[in-house]
Amino acid sequence: MTPTPADGSAGDSTEGPAVVLDTIHKRYGEKRAVDGISLTVPRGEFFGLLGPNGAGKTTLVEIMEGLRRPDSGSVTVLGRHPWPRDPELLPRLGVQTQASAFFVRLTAREHLETVAALYKADREAAERGLAAVDLTEQGDVRVDDLSGGQRQRLAIASALVHDPELIFLDEPTAALDPQARRALWQVLRALKGAGRTIVYTTHHLDEAEALCDRVAIVIDGRIVALDTPGKLVAASSSLTRLVVPADRLSLTDARAIPGVLRATEDGDSIVLETEDSGPVLSAVDAIAGLHGVQTRTASLEDVYLELTGSPQA
Numbered sequence: 307m308t309p310t311p312a313d314g315s316a317g318d319s320t321e322g323p324a325v326v327l328d329t330i331h332k333r334y335g336e337k338r339a340v341d342g343i344s345l346t347v348p349r350g351e352f353f354g355l356l357g358p359n360g361a362g363k364t365t366l367v368e369i370m371e372g373l374r375r376p377d378s379g380s381v382t383v384l385g386r387h388p389w390p391r392d393p394e395l396l397p398r399l400g401v402q403t404q405a406s407a408f409f410v411r412l413t414a415r416e417h418l419e420t421v422a423a424l425y426k427a428d429r430e431a432a433e434r435g436l437a438a439v440d441l442t443e444q445g446d447v448r449v450d451d452l453s454g455g456q457r458q459r460l461a462i463a464s465a466l467v468h469d470p471e472l473i474f475l476d477e478p479t480a481a482l483d484p485q486a487r488r489a490l491w492q493v494l495r496a497l498k499g500a501g502r503t504i505v506y507t508t509h510h511l512d513e514a515e516a517l518c519d520r521v522a523i524v525i526d527g528r529i530v531a532l533d534t535p536g537k538l539v540a541a542s543s544s545l546t547r548l549v550v551p552a553d554r555l556s557l558t559d560a561r562a563i564p565g566v567l568r569a570t571e572d573g574d575s576i577v578l579e580t581e582d583s584g585p586v587l588s589a590v591d592a593i594a595g596l597h598g599v600q601t602r603t604a605s606l607e608d609v610y611l612e613l614t615g616s617p618q619a
């Protein structure tokens with residue numbers, strides 16, 4: 307075993323990967339929340355953690371943040387050990403959780419200035435933070451009076467105000483409307499462009515596909531897939547899905563078409579899966595016409611649903 311230097315560092319803390327997890331286990335009673343996860347996140351990566359409710363994502367992130375101690379395994383974050391709490395490491399991390407704390411009696415601006423002061427960042431940092439999440443206009447509104455989505459954006463600004471190297475975001479777009487969600491994507495892309503490392507938990511598969519360099523899909527405390535979204539999609543299947551209005555094609559007729567591997571009902575549509583879309587499209591055309599027929603290739607959502615066994619949306 308390599309001895310740990312007296313200052314808590316695990317070696318050079320300005321180079322090397324942002325996060326290294328080696329065979330992490332964490333149980334709550336009989337529940338194995340994290341069951342032997344190993345993972346390396348290089349610096350500058352936008353890394354996504356996906357998985358169903360209760361898969362162990364939050365526990366894993368809390369272990370990286372130094373909020374929880376694993377039962378076994380080793381954790382290195384920016385070259386240091388996050389547990390026990392490391393005062394040198396904390397200012398280098400930005401943490402937004404689903405239950406971020408606020409100074410509720412303050413205005414949004416005062417809240418951010420207070421957070422900035424705690425981190426010894428300047429007042430301008432607070433103003434920049436407000437602007438980054440499009441809250442400048444709400445700067446004088448009390449935190450108490452902000453909408454849920456505005457408060458969520460303030461939580462994100464609070465996590466970024468001290469310009470951290472490594473940022474943990476736990477479902478940051480959960481309460482945002484589509485416009486605010488897209489606006490936040492721009493903020494996140496800019497952070498990545500500035501060389502920050504981001505560990506991102508989300509249930510939005512489109513978001514993971516659009517933002518993340520790599521994603522890990524976690525189920526029951528284990529990583530079941532880890533790669534770039536593109537490679538996960540490419541490796542998963544060469545299936546094309548044809549979506550045909552159900553009033554024009556019956557399930558029986560769909561299943562009888564040569565080349566159709568699977569046909570299922572989905573609301574007002576029949577979904578045909580095939581590896582050879584040309585002849586199947588011709589057959590659909592002959593039976594039902596092509597009006598209203600849509601073609602869909604696989605997405606990260608399909609990979610996710612295949613792996614998690616969830617019903618097709």
Ligand SMILES: Nc1ncnc2c1ncn2[C@@H]1O[C@H](COP(=O)(O)OP(=O)(O)OP(=O)(O)O)[C@@H](O)[C@H]1O
Nearest residue numbers: 334337338339357358359360361362363364365366
């Ligand atoms: N403090 C705790 N005490 C007991 N069990 C816990 C505790 N925290 C989490 N668990 C359990 O551990 C498992 C993993 O939970 P965790 O919150 O890490 O999952 P998650 O993937 O983040 O879920 P979600 O997507 O719902 O946030 C779940 O079965 C959960 O009920």
